[in-house]
Amino acid sequence: MSVSRRPVAWPSAALAALLAAGCAPLATPGAMPPVTRVDRILVDKSDHRMIVYRANRPLHMFNVALGAGGLAPKVRQGDERVPEGRYVIDGRNPRSAFHLSLKISYPTPAQVAAARALGIDPGGEIMIHGLPNGRGRLGAAHRRTDWTSGCIAVTNEEIEWLWRAVPDGTPIEIRG
Numbered sequence: 001m002s003v004s005r006r007p008v009a010w011p012s013a014a015l016a017a018l019l020a021a022g023c024a025p026l027a028t029p030g031a032m033p034p035v036t037r038v039d040r041i042l043v044d045k046s047d048h049r050m051i052v053y054r055a056n057r058p059l060h061m062f063n064v065a066l067g068a069g070g071l072a073p074k075v076r077q078g079d080e081r082v083p084e085g086r087y088v089i090d091g092r093n094p095r096s097a098f099h100l101s102l103k104i105s106y107p108t109p110a111q112v113a114a115a116r117a118l119g120i121d122p123g124g125e126i127m128i129h130g131l132p133n134g135r136g137r138l139g140a141a142h143r144r145t146d147w148t149s150g151c152i153a154v155t156n157e158e159i160e161w162l163w164r165a166v167p168d169g170t171p172i173e174i175r176g
Contacts, residue, residue: 038165041089041172043152045071045082048143050128050152052165059165062158065143067150073176074106076115077123080149082174083107089128089170092163099130099156100163104172127151130159 040053043064050062069080083106091103107115107122115122129151131138136156147153152174154162 036165037167038162038170041166041170043082043172043174045084045174045176050154052162060161062154063140063143065148065153066146067148068146069150070146071176074123074126074150075118075120077121079123082148082150082152083111083126084174084176085111086171086173089166089168089172091168093127096127096129096133098127098132098151098153098159099136100159101127101129101151102159102162102166103127104152104174123150128159128162129153130156 036054036059038052038054038059040056041050042053043050045066048064048066050064052059052062067074067080067082072081074081074083083104085106085108087105087108089102090105093101093103104126106126107124111122129148130136131142131153135142139155142153142155
């Protein structure tokens with residue numbers, strides 16, 4: 001199965017907003033002040049981008065790898081897709097099989113009900129995480145293909161920054 005990759009072109013309005021806010025699209029996360037706290041996360045699956053905000057201003061943009069099951073919304077356990085909807089960061093795992101992970105509150109009660117109506121398991125344990133333990137040397141090269149089981153992957157350096165900047169309870173919206 002081949003996985004289509006993200007387009008190279010950026011929506012100009014989104015890029016302009018980031019630049020106007022003083023947020024370079026590929027800035028080094030470590031360059032941001034350690035006291036910066038994120039209050040909202042937006043993931044655009046079609047662009048393979050995650051933007052974190054503070055007071056409705058974009059702070060940083062991350063290029064991400066997604067689930068190996070394609071860009072359609074998650075429906076069931078094992079489909080390797082990233083869900084779509086509004087969630088919160090509701091936990092963290094410092095002992096993850098990946099270099100740190102932030103848990104996303106998928107599935108919502110409505111998604112559980114929809115899955116039950118179909119007689120399927122909606123899955124769970126959707127995370128924002130770093131690279132598999134022992135594979136940190138891959139760095140940004142991991143973004144060349146979508147490889148997760150339905151999670152959102154960033155580099156180890158980026159997840160370390162997110163770990164410090166994103167408190168539990170932070171809203172996250174994932175769009176197709």
